[in-house]
Amino acid sequence: MIQQHGGNIEQLGGIIDFSANINPLGIPDGVRRAVAEAVDSIEKYPDPYCTELRMKLAGHEHISAGCIVCGNGADDLIFRIVHAFRPARALICAPTFSEYSRALSEVGCEITEHLLTEENGFGLTENILPKLDSSVDICFICTPNNPTGRLTAPDLLKKIAEKCMENETILVCDECFLDFVSGGESFSIRRFLNKNCIILKAFTKLYAMPGIRLGYAICGSSRLSERIKESGQFWSVSAIAQKAGIAALAEREYLAKTVQFLTQEYSFLARELSSAGAKVFEGAANYLLFKSRSGLGEALLSEGILIRDCQSFHGLSDGFFRTAVRTHNENIRLVSAVRRCLNG
Incomplete structure (x- = not known):
């Protein structure tokens, strides 16, 4: 599903949204x-x-x-x-x-x-x-x-x-x-x-x-x-x-916890997606770019997961995707779904 921006999920319903890069710890x-x-x-x-x-x-x-x-x-x-x-x-x-x-x-x-x-x-x-x-x-x-x-x-x-x-x-x-x-x-x-x-x-x-x-x-x-x-x-x-x-601005402990959590989960998600067969590009923050087969976004949507298809970004083409880093259990679910879509 090609979108101009992530987070447009109102018309979909019942999915886990990995398309928007929101802090997975939730609002303080x-x-x-x-x-x-x-x-x-x-x-x-x-x-x-x-x-x-x-x-x-x-x-x-x-x-x-x-x-x-x-x-x-x-x-x-x-x-x-x-x-x-x-x-x-x-x-x-x-x-x-x-x-x-x-x-x-x-x-x-x-x-x-x-x-x-x-x-x-x-x-x-x-x-x-x-x-x-x-x-x-x-x-x-x-x-x-x-x-x-x-x-x-x-x-x-x-x-x-x-x-x-x-x-x-x-x-x-x-x-x-x-x-x-x-x-x-x-x-x-x-x-x-x-x-x-x-x-x-x-x-x-x-x-x-x-x-x-x-x-x-x-x-x-x-x-x-x-x-x-x-x-x-x-x-x-x-x-x-x-x-x-x-x-x-008073939430200093929240920020420290956010960085610690995301550093750990980013490494986990990058490692597991690479193991599943995706080409993960070096990066930081609470999202990562990877390359995989055409149609993976639609296949994941049928699994109840929305990632960002990056074809709308000039300089990227079919097969490039961006995923947010979410909670550990949600990240496990994403990796499992990617494995099923790529390897059966």
Whole structure:
């Protein structure tokens, strides 16, 4: 079943959804309580500036609140960034998250794709650097990349940030899945943040609250943040989402437990899928990319399991699939179903 995005399961019913990369530990209790307590606030307009949430984020991220912009999910911020700066020419990787190109197309931007190859395990290498010349107005990179799961090496992030700074190119680094990675902070572009750099982060997947849209951008300069704030709708983040975000930032133990759990389960799932006959690509975070026979997605659907068919990603073809890492019992069920579909 080919979908533009994962998580579209309403019309299917009775299945285990491996197509959406949501934290398998579920929404933290503190966030659940905050959402329930925030119900009384829906009779009032939300704070359009997300003042309290940005102050909490400033402490969490160790940066001025003036350099933080909150949005209705990271997707909202992608579109707001593009509409704020209206770039004429952009560089993105392929395969990667489709919303970058969708947003850029809305403003008539010329898009150049830097192709990530199967031969190189879909890793980003220094051959992207010559393409970052002065004609590029904006560049999107994603680490870990979606759907490949590949991390970008810190030394390469440094070189990309410096090249973009040199050429006055806006660099958007999507780190929405980096908090799932053990030692993820060492792979962040944060150490190389400059005045042309924007980091995207989200609460959606990490805290298992996709129904409450909430993301934020960390900007290397107030010039960037002010332009983004002026773009898009005025009340972009609901009162409930703001309360949920504030509560989520207090869930330190939950985050540590998440990383420990996913590190273990990722290794288990990658090993077992490889043993079942799939080609699993090196990656990180709470999902993995693998290659198998055509039609595996439909075969698994008949087993009550939905994975993401990746044909819709430019740069991937029939036979590429992305699966989320879920609970241990669910991961066992996925592997067993894959074995039946591939080996009978």
